[in-house]
Amino acid sequence: xxxxxxxxxxxxxxxxxxxxxxxxxxxxxxLFRIMASLLLPDEGSVxxxxxxxxxxxxxVRCRVGYMPGRFSLYEDxxxxxxxxxxxxxxxxxxxxxxxxxxxxxRRLRFEQHKDTVVSQLPLGWKQKLAFSVSIFHxxxxxxxxxxxxxxxxxxxxxFWELIYDAAAQGITxxxxxHYMDEAEYCDRISxxxxxxxxxxxxxxxxxxxxGQPDMDHVFTxxxxxxxxxx
Amino acid sequence: xxxxxxFIIKESKHILRDRRTMLILFGMPVVLMLLxxxxxxxxxKNVRTVVVTSNWDSEAxxxxxxxxxxxxxxxxxxxxxxxxxxxxxxxxxxxxxxVFSKEHQLQFIVxxxxxxxxxxxxxxxxxxxxxxxxxxxxxxPSQNGKRLGVRLLYxxxxxxxxxxxxxxxxxxxxxxxxxxxxxxIVREKERGTMxxxxxxxxxxxxxxxxxxVPYFVFALFILVIILLMSAFVLGxxxxxxxxxxxxxxxxxxxxxxxxxxxxxxxxxxxxVALLVSAMVLLLPTVMLSGMLSPVESMxxxxxxxxxxxPPRYYISAMRKLMIMGVGIESVLTEVAVLTGMTVLLLTVxxxxxxxxxx
Numbered sequence: 397x398x399x400x401x402x403x404x405x406x407x408x409x410x411x412x413x414x415x416x417x418x419x420x421x422x423x424x425x426x427l428f429r430i431m432a433s434l435l436l437p438d439e440g441s442v443x444x445x446x447x448x449x450x451x452x453x454x455x456v457r458c459r460v461g462y463m464p465g466r467f468s469l470y471e472d473x474x475x476x477x478x479x480x481x482x483x484x485x486x487x488x489x490x491x492x493x494x495x496x497x498x499x500x501x502r503r504l505r506f507e508q509h510k511d512t513v514v515s516q517l518p519l520g521w522k523q524k525l526a527f528s529v530s531i532f533h534x535x536x537x538x539x540x541x542x543x544x545x546x547x548x549x550x551x552x553x554x555f556w557e558l559i560y561d562a563a564a565q566g567i568t569x570x571x572x573x574h575y576m577d578e579a580e581y582c583d584r585i586s587x588x589x590x591x592x593x594x595x596x597x598x599x600x601x602x603x604x605x606x607g608q609p610d611m612d613h614v615f616t617x618x619x620x621x622x623x624x625x626x
Numbered sequence: 627x628x629x630x631x632x633f634i635i636k637e638s639k640h641i642l643r644d645r646r647t648m649l650i651l652f653g654m655p656v657v658l659m660l661l662x663x664x665x666x667x668x669x670x671k672n673v674r675t676v677v678v679t680s681n682w683d684s685e686a687x688x689x690x691x692x693x694x695x696x697x698x699x700x701x702x703x704x705x706x707x708x709x710x711x712x713x714x715x716x717x718x719x720x721x722x723x724x725v726f727s728k729e730h731q732l733q734f735i736v737x738x739x740x741x742x743x744x745x746x747x748x749x750x751x752x753x754x755x756x757x758x759x760x761x762x763x764x765x766x767p768s769q770n771g772k773r774l775g776v777r778l779l780y781x782x783x784x785x786x787x788x789x790x791x792x793x794x795x796x797x798x799x800x801x802x803x804x805x806x807x808x809x810x811i812v813r814e815k816e817r818g819t820m821x822x823x824x825x826x827x828x829x830x831x832x833x834x835x836x837x838x839v840p841y842f843v844f845a846l847f848i849l850v851i852i853l854l855m856s857a858f859v860l861g862x863x864x865x866x867x868x869x870x871x872x873x874x875x876x877x878x879x880x881x882x883x884x885x886x887x888x889x890x891x892x893x894x895x896x897x898v899a900l901l902v903s904a905m906v907l908l909l910p911t912v913m914l915s916g917m918l919s920p921v922e923s924m925x926x927x928x929x930x931x932x933x934x935x936p937p938r939y940y941i942s943a944m945r946k947l948m949i950m951g952v953g954i955e956s957v958l959t960e961v962a963v964l965t966g967m968t969v970l971l972l973t974v975x976x977x978x979x980x981x982x983x984x
Contacts, residue, residue, distance in 0.1 A: 432825050433825065434821065434824060434825060454827070457825055457826060457827050458827045460825065462821070462822050462825040462826075463822070464818055464821050464822065465818070467817075467818040467819060467821065467822055468817075468818070470636070470640070470817075470819065472639070472640060472643045472644070473636070473639060473640075477636075477639070480632070481632060481633075481636055482822075482826075484629060484632050485629055485632075485823070485826045485827065485828050486826065486827060487629075487827065530822075
């Protein structure tokens with residue numbers, strides 16, 4: 397019987413930037429959704445900040461940020477309206493929302509687009525804003541599923557600066573990615589193939605372990621063993 | 627702001643900022659009312675008649691005159707033989723042929739591709755021709771009381787607009803509430819934002835209800851527009867109690883919203899939601915609900931199917947309340963069925979709504 401996830405176990409520390417890499421079909425998205433309390437695991441348990449995702453679903457959902465692959469903001473609402481909506485969902489007070497919105501836009505140098513409808517923004521900005529919105533309410537951990545897909549290298553670097561900022565504020569970042577250079581940005585990585593974890597450690601540890609010069613080669617080595625996916 | 631009101635505002639913004647959908651939502655009732663009220667009609671008017679008579683005598687001439695003078699018939703031609711008349715009808719140059727023969731037997735040759743109308747034409751023609759010589763050719767059968775023994779209650783002028791207004795209400799409310807609500811929910815799923823909303827502290831039910839509320843308000847608004855248009859533009863009087871008309875309509879709107887919710891939980895894309903709404907809702911409504919032709923004259927199989935088409939009961943209730951002006955007691959069956967359906971649909975829809983993504 398094929399398992400989407402086979403004996404997957406790991407733990408992630410606070411403020412860590414943890415990367416999950418794997419070829420298509422490895423089970424990344426399934427794992428992701430279980431951690432975010434969107435899927436029920438058949439066996440095993442996941443706790444976020446001490447709360448079980450199955451039995452204490454509500455508590456978990458108050459504490460996480462979530463940005464799935466396809467997600468962007470609501471295209472027909474403005475930047476300000478999007479922030480207000482999502483922040484309000486997490487119970488932030490209107491006064492705080494307004495203040496922090498201004499701060500955020502100032503930091504991103506985006507103030508003049510406060511009232512711009514999102515559909516008019518370029519993709520890179522949409523993604524950056526979507527990330528900022530997902531951590532706006534200061535969650536304990538944020539789950540990012542391939543957040544930089546289809547975005548130019550310069551914007552990707554800016555995105556990762558935002559991720560580092562978030563980690564510096566104490567937010568744990570759990571990110572999946574296809575880009576090997578981004579794997580190097582993480583504190584620790586795990587590489588999944590066919591539902592199993594084939595490697596777990598810091599980028600340097602893995603390069604040493606598998607005797608490869610960079611993450612690209614480590615990944616290619618492990619991915620060749622994949623039986624699932626295309 | 628509390629999440630629930632802010633959701634409703636968000637949903638309203640989505641709707642209001644989508645110009646094309648707004649155009650459809652508001653334009654449709656107006657266009658339908660005008661179409662059905664003025665353009666599409668079951669009334670007998672200007673029926674193209676060809677007279678067949680081989681000998682012109684004064685009696686035949688009188689009959690022909692009476693037909694010609696009335697609003698209902700227009701003599702397009704006079705031919706000597708029935709075969710010629712049939713030819714004209716087949717070539718679409720005439721609708722009805724009347725044959726006067728020596729024996730003064732009357733024969734009608736009629737284009738019966740619309741059997742209901744064909745029947746009406748012959749009945750009208752018969753009535754006109756059966757009047758005593760010198761009689762007024764007024765067609766209101768109620769004035770012909772002695773002759774035909776028929777009195778038409780509630781809608782003596784047989785204006786087809788009366789018939790259609792409840793039908794339009796049934797169709798439009800279903801369309802707006804079921805189709806648009808289901809599309810709205812599925813759009814959220816397609817966009818990927820539904821996932822994000824689910825992983826938030828927001829109660830999933832709140833998301834759904836917040837989507838239904840704007841369409842609920844719209845439905846009420848459009849209901850009022852239809853009633854106003856029907857009273858002032860089409861001249862259809864509202865006989866019954868406005869309170870009960872709105873009351874029954876409210877139940878129907880809730881039913882349609884539940885249907886929308888149910889459809890959204892089985893449709894994965896907006897296209898599927900659209901198609902299911904069109905196939906499962908609109909088509910049976912138009913064909914089987916008694917909107918265009920009476921349920922009683924359908925084959926038994928279709929009558930059974932019609933029994934589970936909600937608009938059938940709503941349209942029937944509306945016709946009774948609006949045109950007959952009866953009290954709520956007479957529509958208790960319809961109301962009971964509608965309420966039962968609503969409860970059932972709502973329960974199933976809520977049960978199927980998933981708080982997770984499985």
